Amino acid sequence: MVTPGHEGDPLVDATREAVSTAVEAWRLMMAVADAVRRHQQRRRGGVEEDLPPAGEAATDIASTVRDLVPDDIAVALMGGADWPQMAQQTAALRRAGVDLGVFLPQLAEVAVTVRDAVAENAIRISRDGTGEWERMLRETLPAGPVREAILSSPTWPDIAATMARLNADGIDVRQILASAHNEGVGLDQAVARVLGAESAPATSRDATLSYGPLTTGLDLPRDLDLSDRARAMRQLAISPVENERYGRWVQEAMFGREREAGLLLAARQWPLLATRMAEMEREGKPVRDHLDRLLADTSWEQGSSARLSARLVQATHNALRRPLEEVDSSRAAVDTAAARSQSASVDPAKRRSAAKSPASAEPAIAAHRAVGQAPARGRGK
Incomplete structure:
Protein backbone atom coordinates (compact mmCIF):
# COMPACT_ATOMS: atom_id res chain seq x y z
CA MET A 1 0.00 0.00 0.00
CA VAL A 2 1.04 3.60 -0.30
CA THR A 3 2.47 5.27 2.78
CA PRO A 4 -0.36 7.30 4.36
CA GLY A 5 -0.08 11.06 4.06
CA HIS A 6 -2.01 14.03 5.27
CA GLU A 7 -5.76 13.74 4.72
CA GLY A 8 -6.79 15.81 1.73
CA ASP A 9 -3.23 16.58 0.55
CA PRO A 10 -3.62 16.80 -3.27
CA LEU A 11 -0.10 15.54 -3.94
CA VAL A 12 -0.46 12.56 -1.60
CA ASP A 13 -3.89 11.74 -3.02
CA ALA A 14 -2.57 11.95 -6.59
CA THR A 15 0.37 9.68 -5.75
CA ARG A 16 -1.89 7.15 -4.05
CA GLU A 17 -4.29 7.07 -7.00
CA ALA A 18 -1.40 6.79 -9.48
CA VAL A 19 0.11 3.78 -7.70
CA SER A 20 -3.34 2.20 -7.29
CA THR A 21 -3.95 2.51 -11.02
CA ALA A 22 -0.52 1.06 -11.79
CA VAL A 23 -1.40 -1.96 -9.64
CA GLU A 24 -4.68 -2.38 -11.54
CA ALA A 25 -2.68 -2.41 -14.79
CA TRP A 26 -0.36 -5.03 -13.29
CA ARG A 27 -3.33 -7.21 -12.31
CA LEU A 28 -4.68 -7.01 -15.86
CA MET A 29 -1.35 -8.02 -17.37
CA MET A 30 -0.93 -10.91 -14.93
CA ALA A 31 -4.46 -12.12 -15.68
CA VAL A 32 -3.67 -12.17 -19.40
CA ALA A 33 -0.32 -13.93 -18.83
CA ASP A 34 -1.98 -16.54 -16.59
CA ALA A 35 -4.72 -17.12 -19.17
CA VAL A 36 -2.09 -17.68 -21.86
CA ARG A 37 -0.23 -20.14 -19.60
CA ARG A 38 -3.40 -22.11 -18.94
CA HIS A 39 -4.27 -22.12 -22.63
CA GLN A 40 -0.84 -23.52 -23.53
CA GLN A 41 -1.16 -26.24 -20.89
CA ARG A 42 -4.53 -27.29 -22.27
CA ARG A 43 -3.09 -27.42 -25.79
CA ARG A 44 -0.13 -29.55 -24.70
CA GLY A 45 -1.73 -32.02 -22.36
CA GLY A 46 -5.35 -31.13 -21.92
CA VAL A 47 -4.98 -30.69 -18.14
CA GLU A 48 -4.05 -27.54 -16.25
CA GLU A 49 -1.43 -27.90 -13.54
CA ASP A 50 -2.42 -26.96 -10.00
CA LEU A 51 -1.10 -23.66 -8.70
CA PRO A 52 1.55 -23.85 -5.96
CA PRO A 53 0.32 -23.31 -2.37
CA ALA A 54 -0.53 -19.66 -1.76
CA GLY A 55 1.55 -19.20 1.39
CA GLU A 56 4.61 -20.81 -0.10
CA ALA A 57 4.30 -18.83 -3.34
CA ALA A 58 3.80 -15.50 -1.54
CA THR A 59 6.97 -16.02 0.51
CA ASP A 60 8.97 -17.31 -2.44
CA ILE A 61 7.99 -14.59 -4.91
CA ALA A 62 8.08 -11.61 -2.53
CA SER A 63 11.86 -11.16 -2.59
CA THR A 64 11.93 -11.41 -6.38
CA VAL A 65 9.25 -8.73 -6.72
CA ARG A 66 11.06 -6.46 -4.26
CA ASP A 67 14.28 -6.82 -6.26
CA LEU A 68 12.78 -6.23 -9.71
CA VAL A 69 9.82 -3.87 -9.19
CA PRO A 70 9.84 -0.20 -8.01
CA ASP A 71 9.31 0.04 -4.26
CA ASP A 72 5.97 1.89 -4.27
CA ILE A 73 4.39 -0.53 -6.74
CA ALA A 74 5.90 -3.60 -5.05
CA VAL A 75 4.56 -2.54 -1.63
CA ALA A 76 1.10 -1.86 -3.07
CA LEU A 77 1.06 -5.23 -4.85
CA MET A 78 2.04 -7.20 -1.76
CA GLY A 79 -0.37 -5.24 0.43
CA GLY A 80 -3.40 -6.12 -1.71
CA ALA A 81 -5.94 -8.74 -0.70
CA ASP A 82 -5.23 -10.71 -3.89
CA TRP A 83 -1.43 -10.83 -3.46
CA PRO A 84 -1.38 -14.58 -2.59
CA GLN A 85 -3.23 -15.33 -5.85
CA MET A 86 -0.90 -13.12 -7.91
CA ALA A 87 2.10 -14.77 -6.24
CA GLN A 88 0.70 -18.18 -7.23
CA GLN A 89 0.29 -17.03 -10.82
CA THR A 90 3.82 -15.64 -10.89
CA ALA A 91 5.30 -18.82 -9.41
CA ALA A 92 3.34 -20.90 -11.95
CA LEU A 93 4.76 -18.81 -14.79
CA ARG A 94 8.29 -19.43 -13.53
CA ARG A 95 7.58 -23.15 -13.25
CA ALA A 96 6.34 -23.06 -16.85
CA GLY A 97 9.72 -21.70 -17.98
CA VAL A 98 9.18 -17.93 -17.90
CA ASP A 99 12.31 -15.96 -16.95
CA LEU A 100 11.04 -13.68 -14.18
CA GLY A 101 14.24 -11.64 -14.42
CA VAL A 102 13.04 -10.50 -17.84
CA PHE A 103 9.27 -10.75 -17.44
CA LEU A 104 8.77 -8.80 -14.20
CA PRO A 105 10.84 -5.75 -15.28
CA GLN A 106 8.76 -5.64 -18.48
CA LEU A 107 5.55 -5.58 -16.43
CA ALA A 108 7.10 -3.01 -14.11
CA GLU A 109 7.92 -0.74 -17.06
CA VAL A 110 4.29 -0.75 -18.16
CA ALA A 111 3.08 -0.19 -14.58
CA VAL A 112 5.47 2.75 -14.13
CA THR A 113 4.26 4.26 -17.39
CA VAL A 114 0.66 4.00 -16.18
CA ARG A 115 1.59 5.40 -12.75
CA ASP A 116 3.37 8.41 -14.22
CA ALA A 117 0.57 9.07 -16.73
CA VAL A 118 -2.05 9.11 -13.95
CA ALA A 119 0.13 11.36 -11.79
CA GLU A 120 0.64 13.82 -14.67
CA ASN A 121 -3.09 13.80 -15.39
CA ALA A 122 -3.81 14.46 -11.70
CA ILE A 123 -1.53 17.50 -11.75
CA ARG A 124 -3.26 18.88 -14.83
CA ILE A 125 -6.72 18.15 -13.40
CA SER A 126 -5.77 19.95 -10.18
CA ARG A 127 -4.57 22.93 -12.19
CA ASP A 128 -7.69 22.99 -14.38
CA GLY A 129 -10.08 22.52 -11.46
CA THR A 130 -11.79 19.38 -12.86
CA GLY A 131 -10.90 16.97 -10.02
CA GLU A 132 -14.56 16.49 -9.08
CA TRP A 133 -15.11 14.56 -12.30
CA GLU A 134 -12.56 11.96 -11.37
CA ARG A 135 -14.50 11.45 -8.13
CA MET A 136 -17.72 11.12 -10.11
CA LEU A 137 -16.10 8.58 -12.43
CA ARG A 138 -14.89 6.50 -9.49
CA GLU A 139 -18.33 6.67 -7.83
CA THR A 140 -20.21 5.78 -11.02
CA LEU A 141 -18.04 3.07 -12.62
CA PRO A 142 -16.95 -0.12 -10.85
CA ALA A 143 -13.26 -0.60 -10.09
CA GLY A 144 -11.47 -2.53 -12.79
CA PRO A 145 -9.59 -2.30 -16.09
CA VAL A 146 -12.23 -0.19 -17.86
CA ARG A 147 -12.26 2.58 -15.28
CA GLU A 148 -8.50 2.57 -14.77
CA ALA A 149 -7.88 2.67 -18.52
CA ILE A 150 -9.94 5.86 -18.71
CA LEU A 151 -8.07 7.50 -15.83
CA SER A 152 -4.65 6.58 -17.22
CA SER A 153 -5.48 7.77 -20.74
CA PRO A 154 -3.59 10.90 -21.94
CA THR A 155 -6.99 12.27 -22.98
CA TRP A 156 -8.51 11.96 -19.47
CA PRO A 157 -8.10 15.67 -18.58
CA ASP A 158 -9.92 16.56 -21.80
CA ILE A 159 -12.65 14.03 -20.97
CA ALA A 160 -13.03 15.61 -17.51
CA ALA A 161 -13.32 19.07 -19.05
CA THR A 162 -15.98 17.78 -21.44
CA MET A 163 -17.92 16.28 -18.51
CA ALA A 164 -17.84 19.67 -16.80
CA ARG A 165 -19.25 21.39 -19.89
CA LEU A 166 -22.00 18.78 -20.30
CA ASN A 167 -22.97 19.17 -16.66
CA ALA A 168 -23.13 22.94 -17.06
CA ASP A 169 -25.53 22.38 -19.96
CA GLY A 170 -27.85 20.33 -17.74
CA ILE A 171 -26.83 16.89 -19.07
CA ASP A 172 -26.94 13.89 -16.69
CA VAL A 173 -23.24 12.98 -16.82
CA ARG A 174 -23.65 9.98 -14.50
CA GLN A 175 -26.15 8.40 -16.87
CA ILE A 176 -23.79 8.90 -19.80
CA LEU A 177 -20.94 7.30 -17.83
CA ALA A 178 -23.10 4.32 -16.85
CA SER A 179 -24.15 3.74 -20.46
CA ALA A 180 -20.58 4.11 -21.70
CA HIS A 181 -19.38 1.63 -19.10
CA ASN A 182 -21.89 -1.01 -20.21
CA GLU A 183 -20.56 -0.71 -23.74
CA GLY A 184 -16.99 -0.84 -22.44
CA VAL A 185 -17.66 -4.03 -20.47
CA GLY A 186 -18.98 -5.70 -23.60
CA LEU A 187 -15.81 -4.74 -25.44
CA ASP A 188 -13.63 -5.89 -22.55
CA GLN A 189 -15.34 -9.31 -22.49
CA ALA A 190 -14.97 -9.68 -26.25
CA VAL A 191 -11.22 -9.00 -26.01
CA ALA A 192 -10.92 -11.44 -23.10
CA ARG A 193 -12.50 -14.19 -25.20
CA VAL A 194 -10.05 -13.56 -28.03
CA LEU A 195 -7.14 -13.81 -25.57
CA GLY A 196 -8.47 -17.11 -24.26
CA ALA A 197 -9.34 -15.67 -20.85
CA GLU A 198 -12.87 -16.96 -20.83
CA SER A 199 -11.99 -19.19 -17.89
CA ALA A 200 -11.59 -16.13 -15.65
CA PRO A 201 -14.31 -16.01 -12.98
CA ALA A 202 -17.32 -13.89 -13.89
CA THR A 203 -18.13 -10.96 -11.65
CA SER A 204 -20.66 -12.07 -9.05
CA ARG A 205 -23.98 -10.32 -8.54
CA ASP A 206 -22.87 -9.13 -5.08
CA ALA A 207 -19.69 -7.61 -6.49
CA THR A 208 -21.59 -5.92 -9.32
CA LEU A 209 -24.25 -4.48 -7.00
CA SER A 210 -21.62 -3.35 -4.50
CA TYR A 211 -19.63 -1.26 -6.98
CA GLY A 212 -20.26 2.44 -6.45
CA PRO A 213 -19.95 5.02 -3.67
CA LEU A 214 -20.17 2.39 -0.90
CA THR A 215 -16.98 0.69 -2.12
CA THR A 216 -15.05 3.55 -3.73
CA GLY A 217 -11.34 2.83 -3.32
CA LEU A 218 -11.85 -0.67 -1.90
CA ASP A 219 -10.39 -3.78 -3.51
CA LEU A 220 -13.39 -6.09 -4.06
CA PRO A 221 -12.98 -9.74 -5.10
CA ARG A 222 -14.87 -10.47 -8.33
CA ASP A 223 -16.64 -13.45 -6.75
CA LEU A 224 -17.77 -11.58 -3.62
CA ASP A 225 -20.50 -13.51 -1.79
CA LEU A 226 -22.32 -11.43 0.82
CA SER A 227 -24.87 -14.19 1.44
CA ASP A 228 -22.21 -16.10 3.38
Whole structure:
Protein backbone atom coordinates (compact mmCIF):
# COMPACT_ATOMS: atom_id res chain seq x y z
CA MET A 1 0.00 0.00 0.00
CA VAL A 2 1.04 3.60 -0.30
CA THR A 3 2.47 5.27 2.78
CA PRO A 4 -0.36 7.30 4.36
CA GLY A 5 -0.08 11.06 4.06
CA HIS A 6 -2.01 14.03 5.27
CA GLU A 7 -5.76 13.74 4.72
CA GLY A 8 -6.79 15.81 1.73
CA ASP A 9 -3.23 16.58 0.55
CA PRO A 10 -3.62 16.80 -3.27
CA LEU A 11 -0.10 15.54 -3.94
CA VAL A 12 -0.46 12.56 -1.60
CA ASP A 13 -3.89 11.74 -3.02
CA ALA A 14 -2.57 11.95 -6.59
CA THR A 15 0.37 9.68 -5.75
CA ARG A 16 -1.89 7.15 -4.05
CA GLU A 17 -4.29 7.07 -7.00
CA ALA A 18 -1.40 6.79 -9.48
CA VAL A 19 0.11 3.78 -7.70
CA SER A 20 -3.34 2.20 -7.29
CA THR A 21 -3.95 2.51 -11.02
CA ALA A 22 -0.52 1.06 -11.79
CA VAL A 23 -1.40 -1.96 -9.64
CA GLU A 24 -4.68 -2.38 -11.54
CA ALA A 25 -2.68 -2.41 -14.79
CA TRP A 26 -0.36 -5.03 -13.29
CA ARG A 27 -3.33 -7.21 -12.31
CA LEU A 28 -4.68 -7.01 -15.86
CA MET A 29 -1.35 -8.02 -17.37
CA MET A 30 -0.93 -10.91 -14.93
CA ALA A 31 -4.46 -12.12 -15.68
CA VAL A 32 -3.67 -12.17 -19.40
CA ALA A 33 -0.32 -13.93 -18.83
CA ASP A 34 -1.98 -16.54 -16.59
CA ALA A 35 -4.72 -17.12 -19.17
CA VAL A 36 -2.09 -17.68 -21.86
CA ARG A 37 -0.23 -20.14 -19.60
CA ARG A 38 -3.40 -22.11 -18.94
CA HIS A 39 -4.27 -22.12 -22.63
CA GLN A 40 -0.84 -23.52 -23.53
CA GLN A 41 -1.16 -26.24 -20.89
CA ARG A 42 -4.53 -27.29 -22.27
CA ARG A 43 -3.09 -27.42 -25.79
CA ARG A 44 -0.13 -29.55 -24.70
CA GLY A 45 -1.73 -32.02 -22.36
CA GLY A 46 -5.35 -31.13 -21.92
CA VAL A 47 -4.98 -30.69 -18.14
CA GLU A 48 -4.05 -27.54 -16.25
CA GLU A 49 -1.43 -27.90 -13.54
CA ASP A 50 -2.42 -26.96 -10.00
CA LEU A 51 -1.10 -23.66 -8.70
CA PRO A 52 1.55 -23.85 -5.96
CA PRO A 53 0.32 -23.31 -2.37
CA ALA A 54 -0.53 -19.66 -1.76
CA GLY A 55 1.55 -19.20 1.39
CA GLU A 56 4.61 -20.81 -0.10
CA ALA A 57 4.30 -18.83 -3.34
CA ALA A 58 3.80 -15.50 -1.54
CA THR A 59 6.97 -16.02 0.51
CA ASP A 60 8.97 -17.31 -2.44
CA ILE A 61 7.99 -14.59 -4.91
CA ALA A 62 8.08 -11.61 -2.53
CA SER A 63 11.86 -11.16 -2.59
CA THR A 64 11.93 -11.41 -6.38
CA VAL A 65 9.25 -8.73 -6.72
CA ARG A 66 11.06 -6.46 -4.26
CA ASP A 67 14.28 -6.82 -6.26
CA LEU A 68 12.78 -6.23 -9.71
CA VAL A 69 9.82 -3.87 -9.19
CA PRO A 70 9.84 -0.20 -8.01
CA ASP A 71 9.31 0.04 -4.26
CA ASP A 72 5.97 1.89 -4.27
CA ILE A 73 4.39 -0.53 -6.74
CA ALA A 74 5.90 -3.60 -5.05
CA VAL A 75 4.56 -2.54 -1.63
CA ALA A 76 1.10 -1.86 -3.07
CA LEU A 77 1.06 -5.23 -4.85
CA MET A 78 2.04 -7.20 -1.76
CA GLY A 79 -0.37 -5.24 0.43
CA GLY A 80 -3.40 -6.12 -1.71
CA ALA A 81 -5.94 -8.74 -0.70
CA ASP A 82 -5.23 -10.71 -3.89
CA TRP A 83 -1.43 -10.83 -3.46
CA PRO A 84 -1.38 -14.58 -2.59
CA GLN A 85 -3.23 -15.33 -5.85
CA MET A 86 -0.90 -13.12 -7.91
CA ALA A 87 2.10 -14.77 -6.24
CA GLN A 88 0.70 -18.18 -7.23
CA GLN A 89 0.29 -17.03 -10.82
CA THR A 90 3.82 -15.64 -10.89
CA ALA A 91 5.30 -18.82 -9.41
CA ALA A 92 3.34 -20.90 -11.95
CA LEU A 93 4.76 -18.81 -14.79
CA ARG A 94 8.29 -19.43 -13.53
CA ARG A 95 7.58 -23.15 -13.25
CA ALA A 96 6.34 -23.06 -16.85
CA GLY A 97 9.72 -21.70 -17.98
CA VAL A 98 9.18 -17.93 -17.90
CA ASP A 99 12.31 -15.96 -16.95
CA LEU A 100 11.04 -13.68 -14.18
CA GLY A 101 14.24 -11.64 -14.42
CA VAL A 102 13.04 -10.50 -17.84
CA PHE A 103 9.27 -10.75 -17.44
CA LEU A 104 8.77 -8.80 -14.20
CA PRO A 105 10.84 -5.75 -15.28
CA GLN A 106 8.76 -5.64 -18.48
CA LEU A 107 5.55 -5.58 -16.43
CA ALA A 108 7.10 -3.01 -14.11
CA GLU A 109 7.92 -0.74 -17.06
CA VAL A 110 4.29 -0.75 -18.16
CA ALA A 111 3.08 -0.19 -14.58
CA VAL A 112 5.47 2.75 -14.13
CA THR A 113 4.26 4.26 -17.39
CA VAL A 114 0.66 4.00 -16.18
CA ARG A 115 1.59 5.40 -12.75
CA ASP A 116 3.37 8.41 -14.22
CA ALA A 117 0.57 9.07 -16.73
CA VAL A 118 -2.05 9.11 -13.95
CA ALA A 119 0.13 11.36 -11.79
CA GLU A 120 0.64 13.82 -14.67
CA ASN A 121 -3.09 13.80 -15.39
CA ALA A 122 -3.81 14.46 -11.70
CA ILE A 123 -1.53 17.50 -11.75
CA ARG A 124 -3.26 18.88 -14.83
CA ILE A 125 -6.72 18.15 -13.40
CA SER A 126 -5.77 19.95 -10.18
CA ARG A 127 -4.57 22.93 -12.19
CA ASP A 128 -7.69 22.99 -14.38
CA GLY A 129 -10.08 22.52 -11.46
CA THR A 130 -11.79 19.38 -12.86
CA GLY A 131 -10.90 16.97 -10.02
CA GLU A 132 -14.56 16.49 -9.08
CA TRP A 133 -15.11 14.56 -12.30
CA GLU A 134 -12.56 11.96 -11.37
CA ARG A 135 -14.50 11.45 -8.13
CA MET A 136 -17.72 11.12 -10.11
CA LEU A 137 -16.10 8.58 -12.43
CA ARG A 138 -14.89 6.50 -9.49
CA GLU A 139 -18.33 6.67 -7.83
CA THR A 140 -20.21 5.78 -11.02
CA LEU A 141 -18.04 3.07 -12.62
CA PRO A 142 -16.95 -0.12 -10.85
CA ALA A 143 -13.26 -0.60 -10.09
CA GLY A 144 -11.47 -2.53 -12.79
CA PRO A 145 -9.59 -2.30 -16.09
CA VAL A 146 -12.23 -0.19 -17.86
CA ARG A 147 -12.26 2.58 -15.28
CA GLU A 148 -8.50 2.57 -14.77
CA ALA A 149 -7.88 2.67 -18.52
CA ILE A 150 -9.94 5.86 -18.71
CA LEU A 151 -8.07 7.50 -15.83
CA SER A 152 -4.65 6.58 -17.22
CA SER A 153 -5.48 7.77 -20.74
CA PRO A 154 -3.59 10.90 -21.94
CA THR A 155 -6.99 12.27 -22.98
CA TRP A 156 -8.51 11.96 -19.47
CA PRO A 157 -8.10 15.67 -18.58
CA ASP A 158 -9.92 16.56 -21.80
CA ILE A 159 -12.65 14.03 -20.97
CA ALA A 160 -13.03 15.61 -17.51
CA ALA A 161 -13.32 19.07 -19.05
CA THR A 162 -15.98 17.78 -21.44
CA MET A 163 -17.92 16.28 -18.51
CA ALA A 164 -17.84 19.67 -16.80
CA ARG A 165 -19.25 21.39 -19.89
CA LEU A 166 -22.00 18.78 -20.30
CA ASN A 167 -22.97 19.17 -16.66
CA ALA A 168 -23.13 22.94 -17.06
CA ASP A 169 -25.53 22.38 -19.96
CA GLY A 170 -27.85 20.33 -17.74
CA ILE A 171 -26.83 16.89 -19.07
CA ASP A 172 -26.94 13.89 -16.69
CA VAL A 173 -23.24 12.98 -16.82
CA ARG A 174 -23.65 9.98 -14.50
CA GLN A 175 -26.15 8.40 -16.87
CA ILE A 176 -23.79 8.90 -19.80
CA LEU A 177 -20.94 7.30 -17.83
CA ALA A 178 -23.10 4.32 -16.85
CA SER A 179 -24.15 3.74 -20.46
CA ALA A 180 -20.58 4.11 -21.70
CA HIS A 181 -19.38 1.63 -19.10
CA ASN A 182 -21.89 -1.01 -20.21
CA GLU A 183 -20.56 -0.71 -23.74
CA GLY A 184 -16.99 -0.84 -22.44
CA VAL A 185 -17.66 -4.03 -20.47
CA GLY A 186 -18.98 -5.70 -23.60
CA LEU A 187 -15.81 -4.74 -25.44
CA ASP A 188 -13.63 -5.89 -22.55
CA GLN A 189 -15.34 -9.31 -22.49
CA ALA A 190 -14.97 -9.68 -26.25
CA VAL A 191 -11.22 -9.00 -26.01
CA ALA A 192 -10.92 -11.44 -23.10
CA ARG A 193 -12.50 -14.19 -25.20
CA VAL A 194 -10.05 -13.56 -28.03
CA LEU A 195 -7.14 -13.81 -25.57
CA GLY A 196 -8.47 -17.11 -24.26
CA ALA A 197 -9.34 -15.67 -20.85
CA GLU A 198 -12.87 -16.96 -20.83
CA SER A 199 -11.99 -19.19 -17.89
CA ALA A 200 -11.59 -16.13 -15.65
CA PRO A 201 -14.31 -16.01 -12.98
CA ALA A 202 -17.32 -13.89 -13.89
CA THR A 203 -18.13 -10.96 -11.65
CA SER A 204 -20.66 -12.07 -9.05
CA ARG A 205 -23.98 -10.32 -8.54
CA ASP A 206 -22.87 -9.13 -5.08
CA ALA A 207 -19.69 -7.61 -6.49
CA THR A 208 -21.59 -5.92 -9.32
CA LEU A 209 -24.25 -4.48 -7.00
CA SER A 210 -21.62 -3.35 -4.50
CA TYR A 211 -19.63 -1.26 -6.98
CA GLY A 212 -20.26 2.44 -6.45
CA PRO A 213 -19.95 5.02 -3.67
CA LEU A 214 -20.17 2.39 -0.90
CA THR A 215 -16.98 0.69 -2.12
CA THR A 216 -15.05 3.55 -3.73
CA GLY A 217 -11.34 2.83 -3.32
CA LEU A 218 -11.85 -0.67 -1.90
CA ASP A 219 -10.39 -3.78 -3.51
CA LEU A 220 -13.39 -6.09 -4.06
CA PRO A 221 -12.98 -9.74 -5.10
CA ARG A 222 -14.87 -10.47 -8.33
CA ASP A 223 -16.64 -13.45 -6.75
CA LEU A 224 -17.77 -11.58 -3.62
CA ASP A 225 -20.50 -13.51 -1.79
CA LEU A 226 -22.32 -11.43 0.82
CA SER A 227 -24.87 -14.19 1.44
CA ASP A 228 -22.21 -16.10 3.38
CA ARG A 229 -20.93 -13.73 6.10
CA ALA A 230 -17.93 -15.86 7.09
CA ARG A 231 -16.84 -16.36 3.49
CA ALA A 232 -17.31 -12.68 2.67
CA MET A 233 -15.08 -11.72 5.59
CA ARG A 234 -12.39 -14.13 4.36
CA GLN A 235 -12.68 -12.76 0.83
CA LEU A 236 -12.27 -9.21 2.14
CA ALA A 237 -9.39 -10.21 4.46
CA ILE A 238 -11.26 -9.19 7.65
CA SER A 239 -10.26 -11.40 10.58
CA PRO A 240 -12.77 -12.44 13.26
CA VAL A 241 -10.86 -10.28 15.76
CA GLU A 242 -11.15 -7.23 13.50
CA ASN A 243 -14.83 -7.89 12.85
CA GLU A 244 -15.53 -8.15 16.58
CA ARG A 245 -13.62 -4.93 17.22
CA TYR A 246 -15.49 -2.93 14.57
CA GLY A 247 -18.81 -4.29 15.81
CA ARG A 248 -17.95 -3.22 19.35
CA TRP A 249 -17.04 0.26 18.14
CA VAL A 250 -20.42 0.60 16.43
CA GLN A 251 -22.24 -0.50 19.59
CA GLU A 252 -20.28 2.01 21.67
CA ALA A 253 -20.91 4.81 19.17
CA MET A 254 -24.67 4.01 19.20
CA PHE A 255 -24.95 3.71 22.98
CA GLY A 256 -28.60 3.59 23.94
CA ARG A 257 -29.66 2.52 20.43
CA GLU A 258 -28.91 -1.18 20.71
CA ARG A 259 -31.69 -2.23 18.33
CA GLU A 260 -30.43 0.02 15.55
CA ALA A 261 -26.82 -1.05 16.15
CA GLY A 262 -27.93 -4.66 15.87
CA LEU A 263 -29.69 -3.95 12.56
CA LEU A 264 -26.53 -2.35 11.19
CA LEU A 265 -24.31 -5.25 12.25
CA ALA A 266 -26.77 -7.73 10.72
CA ALA A 267 -27.04 -5.84 7.42
CA ARG A 268 -25.94 -7.69 4.31
CA GLN A 269 -23.48 -4.88 3.49
CA TRP A 270 -21.78 -4.94 6.91
CA PRO A 271 -18.65 -6.71 5.54
CA LEU A 272 -18.15 -3.76 3.17
CA LEU A 273 -18.35 -1.28 6.06
CA ALA A 274 -15.90 -3.42 8.06
CA THR A 275 -13.53 -3.36 5.08
CA ARG A 276 -13.80 0.44 4.97
CA MET A 277 -12.92 0.60 8.68
CA ALA A 278 -9.94 -1.72 8.16
CA GLU A 279 -8.69 0.50 5.33
CA MET A 280 -9.07 3.58 7.54
CA GLU A 281 -7.15 1.87 10.33
CA ARG A 282 -4.29 1.08 7.96
CA GLU A 283 -4.23 4.74 6.93
CA GLY A 284 -4.12 5.86 10.57
CA LYS A 285 -7.57 7.49 10.55
CA PRO A 286 -9.65 7.72 13.78
CA VAL A 287 -12.46 5.32 12.93
CA ARG A 288 -14.28 5.71 16.24
CA ASP A 289 -14.41 9.48 15.95
CA HIS A 290 -16.10 9.07 12.57
CA LEU A 291 -18.59 6.58 14.00
CA ASP A 292 -19.63 9.07 16.68
CA ARG A 293 -21.53 10.91 13.95
CA LEU A 294 -24.19 8.21 13.93
CA LEU A 295 -25.81 9.78 16.99
CA ALA A 296 -24.78 13.34 16.20
CA ASP A 297 -26.99 13.19 13.08
CA THR A 298 -29.92 10.77 13.32
CA SER A 299 -31.55 11.67 10.02
CA TRP A 300 -31.39 7.93 9.28
CA GLU A 301 -34.45 7.58 11.57
CA GLN A 302 -36.64 9.33 9.00
CA GLY A 303 -38.54 7.01 6.67
CA SER A 304 -40.21 3.63 6.71
CA SER A 305 -39.04 1.03 9.21
CA ALA A 306 -38.59 -1.47 6.36
CA ARG A 307 -35.74 0.64 4.95
CA LEU A 308 -34.07 1.45 8.28
CA SER A 309 -31.26 -1.06 7.82
CA ALA A 310 -30.39 0.37 4.38
CA ARG A 311 -30.43 3.92 5.77
CA LEU A 312 -28.12 2.90 8.62
CA VAL A 313 -25.66 1.39 6.15
CA GLN A 314 -25.66 4.59 4.09
CA ALA A 315 -25.37 6.79 7.19
CA THR A 316 -22.40 4.76 8.44
CA HIS A 317 -20.70 4.99 5.06
CA ASN A 318 -21.22 8.75 5.02
CA ALA A 319 -19.88 9.06 8.56
CA LEU A 320 -16.74 7.13 7.66
CA ARG A 321 -16.05 8.93 4.39
CA ARG A 322 -16.62 12.57 5.36
CA PRO A 323 -13.58 14.41 6.79
CA LEU A 324 -13.92 15.07 10.50
CA GLU A 325 -13.49 18.81 10.06
CA GLU A 326 -16.50 18.93 7.72
CA VAL A 327 -19.53 20.29 9.55
CA ASP A 328 -23.08 19.99 8.25
CA SER A 329 -24.51 23.37 9.15
CA SER A 330 -28.01 22.28 8.12
CA ARG A 331 -28.23 19.94 11.12
CA ALA A 332 -28.93 21.32 14.57
CA ALA A 333 -26.80 20.08 17.43
CA VAL A 334 -28.20 16.95 19.02
CA ASP A 335 -29.04 16.90 22.72
CA THR A 336 -27.91 13.33 23.41
CA ALA A 337 -29.29 13.36 26.97
CA ALA A 338 -32.75 14.21 25.66
CA ALA A 339 -32.43 11.68 22.85
CA ARG A 340 -31.49 8.91 25.22
CA SER A 341 -34.34 9.85 27.53
CA GLN A 342 -36.66 8.58 24.78
CA SER A 343 -34.74 5.34 24.26
CA ALA A 344 -36.66 2.14 25.06
CA SER A 345 -33.49 0.80 26.72
CA VAL A 346 -33.56 3.49 29.42
CA ASP A 347 -35.47 2.94 32.67
CA PRO A 348 -38.80 4.89 32.60
CA ALA A 349 -37.96 6.71 35.86
CA LYS A 350 -34.63 7.84 34.48
CA ARG A 351 -36.35 8.83 31.25
CA ARG A 352 -38.76 11.11 33.16
CA SER A 353 -35.88 12.58 35.15
CA ALA A 354 -33.89 13.28 32.02
CA ALA A 355 -36.89 14.88 30.36
CA LYS A 356 -37.25 17.36 33.26
CA SER A 357 -33.59 18.33 33.24
CA PRO A 358 -32.60 21.38 31.17
CA ALA A 359 -30.67 20.65 28.00
CA SER A 360 -26.94 20.88 28.52
CA ALA A 361 -25.17 23.82 26.97
CA GLU A 362 -22.11 21.69 26.32
CA PRO A 363 -21.54 20.27 22.81
CA ALA A 364 -23.22 16.91 22.35
CA ILE A 365 -20.88 13.91 22.55
CA ALA A 366 -21.39 10.15 22.44
CA ALA A 367 -21.85 8.60 25.86
CA HIS A 368 -18.75 6.46 25.61
CA ARG A 369 -16.69 9.65 25.27
CA ALA A 370 -18.00 11.12 28.56
CA VAL A 371 -15.51 11.36 31.42
CA GLY A 372 -15.78 8.40 33.74
CA GLN A 373 -17.91 6.37 31.31
CA ALA A 374 -15.20 4.99 29.05
CA PRO A 375 -15.58 1.25 28.47
CA ALA A 376 -13.23 -1.02 30.33
CA ARG A 377 -11.86 -2.62 27.18
CA GLY A 378 -8.65 -1.32 25.63
CA ARG A 379 -9.06 0.97 22.64
CA GLY A 380 -7.51 0.29 19.28
CA LYS A 381 -6.67 2.89 16.65
